[in-house]
Amino acid sequence: MSGNVTFETIKSIEVKFGENNFIEIAKKKAIPEDGEENTFISISRGFFTKEEEEPRFKKSVAMPSDKEVIEAISKALLDVLKTK
Secondary structure, X not given: XXXXXXXXXXXXXXXXXXXXXXXXXXXXXXXXXXXXXXXXXXXXXEEEOOOOOOEEEEEXXXXXXXXXXXXXXXXXXXXXXXXX
């Protein structure tokens, strides 16, 4: 990929927690100038501003949009949750 890249959100789901925090799980598409698109999954942590209640993002991680990778991450999250 070279040059400018635009991003398109295909689908996103917010999981709210705490008073004004959320996790956004989204499937996105990166579209570079050369037209070779790439889809990926992003997990972003954010919060809603108190004044306008608009979402703001703090941190994000992206991973391949690959079923085996996502299933392995999902399993790992559940396994970690079970740990005492």
